[in-house]
Amino acid sequence: MATANVRDVAALAGVSVGTVSNVLNQSKPVAPETAKRVQAAIDKLGFVRNDAARQLRVGQSRTVGIMVLDVSNPFFTDIARGVEDTLTDFNRSLILGNTGESAARELTYLDLFEEQRVAGLLITPVGDVLARLERLRERGSPVVLVDRHENARSFSSVSVDDYRGGQIAAEHLLDTGRTSLAFVGGTRAIVQVAQRAGGAQDAARERDARPVRVLELDSMRAEAGRLGVEQLLALPKAQRPDAVFAANDLIALGALQALTHAGVRVPDDIALIGYDDISFAANAAIPISSIRQPAWEMGRTATELLMAEIEKPGTTDYRHVVFQPELIVRESTAGP
Amino acid sequence: MATANVRDVAALAGVSVGTVSNVLNQSKPVAPETAKRVQAAIDKLGFVRNDAARQLRVGQSRTVGIMVLDVSNPFFTDIARGVEDTLTDFNRSLILGNTGESAARELTYLDLFEEQRVAGLLITPVGDVLARLERLRERGSPVVLVDRHENARSFSSVSVDDYRGGQIAAEHLLDTGRTSLAFVGGTRAIVQVAQRAGGAQDAARERDARPVRVLELDSMRAEAGRLGVEQLLALPKAQRPDAVFAANDLIALGALQALTHAGVRVPDDIALIGYDDISFAANAAIPISSIRQPAWEMGRTATELLMAEIEKPGTTDYRHVVFQPELIVRESTAGP
DNA sequence: GTTCGTCGTTATAACGTTTCACCAGCCTGT
DNA sequence: ACAGGCTGGTGAAACGTTATAACGACGAAC
Secondary structure, eight states, X not given: OOOOOHHHHHHHHTSOHHHHHHHHHOOSOOOHHHHHHHHHHHHHHTOXXXXXXXXXXXXXXXXEEEEESOTTSHHHHHHHHHHHHHHHHTTOEEEEEEOTTOHHHHHHHXXXXXXXXXXXXXXXXXXXXXXXXXXXXXXXXXXXXXXXXXXXXXXXXXXXXHXXXXXXXXXXXXXXXXXXXXXXXXXXXXXXXXXXXXXXXHHHXXXXXXXXXXXXXXXXXXXXXXXXXXXXXXXXXXXXXXXXXXXSHHHHHHHHHHHHHTTOOTTTTOEEEEEEOOHHHHTSSSOOEEEEOOHHHHHHHHHHHHHHHHXXXXXXXXXXXXXXXXXXXXXXXXXX | OOOOOHHHHHHHHTSOHHHHHHHHHOOSOOOHHHHHHHHHHHXXXXXXXXXXXXXXXXXXXXXXXXXXXXXXXXXXXXXXXXXXXXXXXXXXXXXXXXXXXXXXXXXXXHHHHHHHTOSEEEEOOOSSOHHHHHHHHHTTOOEEEESOOTTOTTSEEEEEOHHHXXXXXXXXXXXXXXXXXXXXXXXXTSHHHHHHHHHHHHHHHHTTOOOOEEEEOSOSSHHHHHHHHHHHHTSOGGGOOSEEEESSHHHHHHHHHHXXXXXXXXXXXXXXXXXXXXXXXXXXXXXXXXXXXXXHHHHHHHHHHHHHHHHSTTOOOOOEEEEOOEEEOOGGGOOO
C-alpha cells in the first residue's frame, strides 16, 4: 500500500494540489469550507507529509543539529534539553550527535549534518573545525558555538564566565573559614579548567590566603577526583588542604567517595565544592556545594541566537552571550 | 553561491549524472579512470550529496529514530550509546527523541518520525501507541520495542528479566545476613517496578524470611528514595528493616543521602542495593551495590533486530530477546 | 562473418512537495 | 459601467537525486 500523497488528497477533496499545500502550511488563505474538506480527506487517507520532498523543494531542513561532548555528563544533556524545549516552540526538531570528545566522530557528524542540510548547528567543537563550520554557514546552515568562544569571534556563542566561577568558589571557601585550598581538575589544556583554576588562584592571592594547590589530571570524570584526593591525603599533614575545589561535579563525586573511604569527614575536616550543579551533586550522600552553570538557559539562548540567524540569513552581527555562574551552597561547605 | 549538485560534477568531469551517481553509491561498476576524474570534480567543487533528494527518490531515510523515557537517567543514555555505536557500523545515523514520560511528546515525535520516513524506530512506549506503531511499520518503518514487551508479541523486543533481578537482589541481601527487607520504588503501574518487587517478595517467601515491605512512591527519581527512607525511619524500631532494595539507582542515591543525613550507617546499620548499575552508583560516597542491566548491549541488540527487519522487510518473525540481570556487589551491602 | 555477452556509459523518468504566475469571480467606489 | 482590488483557487515548473532501459564498442564463440 503506497502511502497517500498530496495528489491523492487533492483528488479526494476535489481541489488542486496547490490548495492542499496551502492548507498544510497556511501559506495562503483558504476558504474554511474547503479547508475542512481537505482536512477530512487527509484524515481519511491517513496522509502524512513526506518531509524529504518538502525539504528538497524548500532547500532546507526543519531540523537543527547539536553536537555535544559527552552525553553521559548531565551538564550537556541539560543543555540539550534546553535546546529541545526551545526548538519545539519554534516547531522544529533536534538531531543529537555525541562526539565523546573524538575529533573523528565530530567529522562524521559534520558530514551527516551537511548532507542533511540542517537548518542550523549548535556545537561545542573538539577538533579544529572552524573552516568546516564556515563552509556549513556559507551553504545555509548557521552555526552557534556552545561553551567555546576562544578565537571564534566570527560565530555567535554562549558561554559562562569560568574565571568568575573559579573566583566565587574560592571566595566562598575562604569566607567559610577555610585557609588552604586545592583545585582538582582535568588538564589546563581545556580552557574552562584553566579559567576556573586561574580565578581561584587570583581570589586566594587577593585575599592574601595561601596559594591554591592545583592538581592537574587527565580526565574530567570521577576517577580524577579519587586520584586527586589520594594525592592530597598522601601529603604531610601540614600541607594538607582543608578545602577541595573540583573542576566539575563528576570529579567532586569521586573526591567525596575517596574522602569518605579514607574516613575524612566532609565538611568537618575538608570542605568540598564542585562545578556545574548537576542533580547528582544535590543528591550525593553529603549534598555537594557547586557553581551552577545555567545549562538549560544556555541551551535556550543558544537556540534563540541560532534561530535569529536562520530566520534572517546573511547577518554578520554575531553575538556573544556570557552567563554568570552562581554559587549554590550545600552541606559540603558548611563552616568547620 | 548555490551549492554544487551532481549535474555540476558531471559537467566538470565530462560524464553523465548517472555515472556520478554510480561513483557515489558504487551501485554499478565504473572504470577506475573515470571514477578518479569524478572524484576529483567532487573534491574541487566541494560537492556534498543532498540527502533530501536521495531520500525522496529512494523512499526511505538512512536515519533511525529512538525515543527514550528520560535522557537524564544514565541508563537510557547508555542504551542510546549502544544504539549509536551499532548504527555507525551500519553507516546510518540516529535521531534521538526524549519523551520525558509524556504521552503528548511521544505523539509529537511519532509525527516527526513518520514525516521523516525514518528507516526504523526504537521505542520504549509510554502512551497507548501500538496502533500507531503498526501503521508506521506498514509504511515501511519497522519498530523494535525496548524494555517493554508486555502484550506486544507483534513487535520484536529486547528486555531484561526484572523478576529475576528482584530475586537476585533479595537473595543477595538475605545471603549477607539481612533479615528484614524493604523495597522502595515507583508505582507498581510500571511493569518493571512490579516485577522487581514481586521477585524480591517471592525470594523472601521461599527463604522463609520476613515478608518484604513494599513502599510505593510516585517517582523514580532521587526524591523518592529520600521519602521512602524517611518513612522507614519513622517506623517503630522493631519494624525497621535492615536492608533497602531501591527500584533503581537514582532512588538508591536518594536513599543513601537520607540515611547518611539521619546518621544511619551504610552498610553497618542498613544495607542498600539499587538497580541499573549506572556509573553514579559506583561513584557514590559509599559505593552502591546494584543489579546491572546490560544497557549498551541492549542498545546494540535492539539495533541489530531492527536492522534485520529493515534489510529484509515483510518478515513477521518477531524475536524477543530477554537479557539476564547481574549482581554487582559493592560496599553498600557488605555483611553487618 | 554473424551473433551474443559484457562492460561502461548515457539520457530520462520518476519521487512528492512548494511556489509562482495566472485566472475567475465578486465587491466597491467613482 | 468600468477600472481596480480582494479572495480563493489552479496548474505546471522546479528542487537533486537514483533507477532503468537503451546503446555503442569490443571480444569471444559459433
